[in-house]
Amino acid sequence: MIETAYAKINLALHVRKRRDDGYHELETLFAFVDAGDRLSVVPAAQDRLQVVGEFGGELADPFGNIVMQALATLRRPQGWAVTLEKNLPVAAGLGGGSADAGALFRLVEREYGLPADWHARAARLGADVPACVQSLACIGRGTGTELEPVENDLAGTPVLLVNPRVPLSTGPVFKAWDGLDRGAMPLGTAREIAFAGRNDLELPALQICHVIGEVLDRLRQTGATLVRMSGSGATCFALFGSAEDRSEAQQAMPADWWTLAGALR
Known part of the structure; x- marks a missing residue:
């Protein structure tokens, strides 16, 4: 199996x-x-x-x-x-x-x-x-x-995952969180929540692993519709309007970074 x-x-x-x-x-x-x-x-x-x-x-x-x-x-x-x-x-x-x-x-x-x-x-x-x-x-x-x-209106969306090959443990990132409640996650479909939401661990992760900022910047230069860090990092993701745009973005990433091109389930 x-x-x-x-x-x-x-x-x-x-x-x-x-x-x-x-x-x-x-x-x-x-x-x-x-x-x-x-x-x-x-x-x-x-x-x-x-x-x-x-x-x-x-x-x-x-x-x-x-x-x-x-x-x-x-x-x-x-x-x-x-x-x-x-x-x-x-x-x-x-x-x-x-x-x-x-x-x-x-x-x-x-x-x-x-x-x-x-x-x-x-x-x-x-x-x-x-x-x-x-x-x-x-x-x-x-x-x-x-x-x-949740209503999954993002199924099939082209996505690119990028990791700078720097491991980042979850514990220290949560420990570095400043404790401020920045508000509830919005309601709606998957698309509405994703585009109106945020990742509260992004800032503390950046403080520990500075290269995450470079990954986010590189992805934002690709024309992606949404760029964000996943979980406690250091992987970041970008959503795209087409598989062609995703492929071009993957080719633009540094050769020594790990990437994975796929689609959301």
Whole structure:
């Protein structure tokens, strides 16, 4: 069995407050690109994981990988040998690990169905995992696990992801947030929310990783309809009116930056 772990982006990300439990109250618009990591599964005597691909070497401990954690939380009548082709950069604001776990949930669903409490099991693995299970545009509240449907009028939109190949951990970015509530995420369709929204983690991420500003500037010079940082960075995205404009923008990016051209699901 083969499944794509679709790259997650935050078309909008509003941070409202720090919670007493140490987490942050969020409002976000999740969207997914039609490309990402790749999981393949064959039956085995016991669960095991092999990590390959361009960024596979950055996952030093396969046994601590979120895919192995997802395998442990989803019982099956036989073991699975999973090969994870890691095409997405690590610590990049693309929900790579969460997307991998979400893809595994879909594989289990395809073969055996999911347990009734799959959402709770997914949330225990990470705040982005429930959204990544379905990998369709939706609104996330709370820590991101409280999901609501949204009218997805951005499906099929050409998108370019750009990462300067600088890993950026989520924790320090949230810690650098100034604590100011800049207002609720707007209501409406995915397009209306995305274009009227913002990413409150962009400024603290820029303070830690200055090259993000260069990525945003380069993307803004391409004629994109929307340019923003995803999640806690350092990946930025640009939406385009045509695949041709997206391709031209990708060619204009520095050769040593990672890019991925796709479309929103």
